[in-house]
Amino acid sequence: MKILWQVSFRPLDKSKFNDKVQSIFLDNIKKFKADITFSITQFDDYGVKKFLSKKKIKKKFFNHPKKLLPKNSKYSNSIMLKNSLNYYIKKNFDYFIFSNADILISKKIIKILKLVKIKDYMGFVYPNTLIKNGKIINSFAPHYGIDFIVFKLTKKKAKLFLKLLNDYEQYNWGVIDNFYISAGEALGMNFENLFKKIQVKKIENKFSDFNENREWQIASWKKNNNLFKKFLKKNNLSSLYSTGSYHFLLYKIFRIKDMNYNLFIVYLKFYLFTPILICKKILHFLNFKK
Numbered sequence: 602m603k604i605l606w607q608v609s610f611r612p613l614d615k616s617k618f619n620d621k622v623q624s625i626f627l628d629n630i631k632k633f634k635a636d637i638t639f640s641i642t643q644f645d646d647y648g649v650k651k652f653l654s655k656k657k658i659k660k661k662f663f664n665h666p667k668k669l670l671p672k673n674s675k676y677s678n679s680i681m682l683k684n685s686l687n688y689y690i691k692k693n694f695d696y697f698i699f700s701n702a703d704i705l706i707s708k709k710i711i712k713i714l715k716l717v718k719i720k721d722y723m724g725f726v727y728p729n730t731l732i733k734n735g736k737i738i739n740s741f742a743p744h745y746g747i748d749f750i751v752f753k754l755t756k757k758k759a760k761l762f763l764k765l766l767n768d769y770e771q772y773n774w775g776v777i778d779n780f781y782i783s784a785g786e787a788l789g790m791n792f793e794n795l796f797k798k799i800q801v802k803k804i805e806n807k808f809s810d811f812n813e814n815r816e817w818q819i820a821s822w823k824k825n826n827n828l829f830k831k832f833l834k835k836n837n838l839s840s841l842y843s844t845g846s847y848h849f850l851l852y853k854i855f856r857i858k859d860m861n862y863n864l865f866i867v868y869l870k871f872y873l874f875t876p877i878l879i880c881k882k883i884l885h886f887l888n889f890k891k
Contacts, residue, residue, distance in 0.1 A: 613648030
């Protein structure tokens with residue numbers, strides 16, 4: 602079983618904490634008994650190439666000069682994905698994995714993937730088990746973010762995936778998991794939430810170390826959401842992926858077979874506050890009209 606694992610790294614020597622997290626991420630996966638090649642796209646990020654050389658991992662490295670990105674953009678997930686899929690198509694892989702470099706997942710994932718018999722498979726873990734300030738936040742909490750997604754792709758399906766990217770642009774932070782789930786629907790993938798089989802531990806980033814705050818996140822998300830709407834329209838996908846955000850996303854990935862007690866509680870907590878959120882949006886709209 603051959604795996605192409607897409608990941609990208611933050612620049613080194615800006616945050617000792619983040620440098621350590623990225624190192625732990627790679628050291629963890631190196632323990633897996635599997636043929637894994639990393640697809641790594643960077644954007645002139647300081648120190649990453651040297652860092653990867655020391656780790657001695659199997660990889661395909663791409664550098665996309667930052668000057669070729671739109672103004673004030675640091676990186677692009679759509680460019681990363683294009684590079685990965687082009688490489689996937691050229692070689693012979695069985696699985697494609699997308700993840701961030703701030704997660705921990707057990708080597709048990711390899712056994713799980715070996716047991717997958719169906720074609721066009723797309724697995725993910727929601728919710729993450731969030732580690733904040735060194736402490737684990739209860740996995741019953743419905744956190745935002747899907748930071749580990751695995752595809753069982755034929756080359757034919759990978760080419761269709763690549764074709765979808767002609768209509769998709771993404772820069773900086775936000776609207777990544779919404780895109781992947783909507784793309785999975787467009788490709789006719791068979792979804793499985795692996796939450797009851799395996800956990801993903803997400804180590805919360807210190808955004809302030811990289812001059813990124815909540816305002817930056819919101820501005821970035823809004824810009825990407827506008828680009829995402831164009832993608833949805835061109836591919837006849839529901840606009841609720843963008844306007845309904847995670848409420849619609851969790852509805853789309855819901856499968857009875859994936860449920861256990863913990864996941865049921867997560868869904869219950871999440872949708873319990875939906876009426877309150879709707880009321881707030883209506884009031885905001887009415888105030889805006891005035």
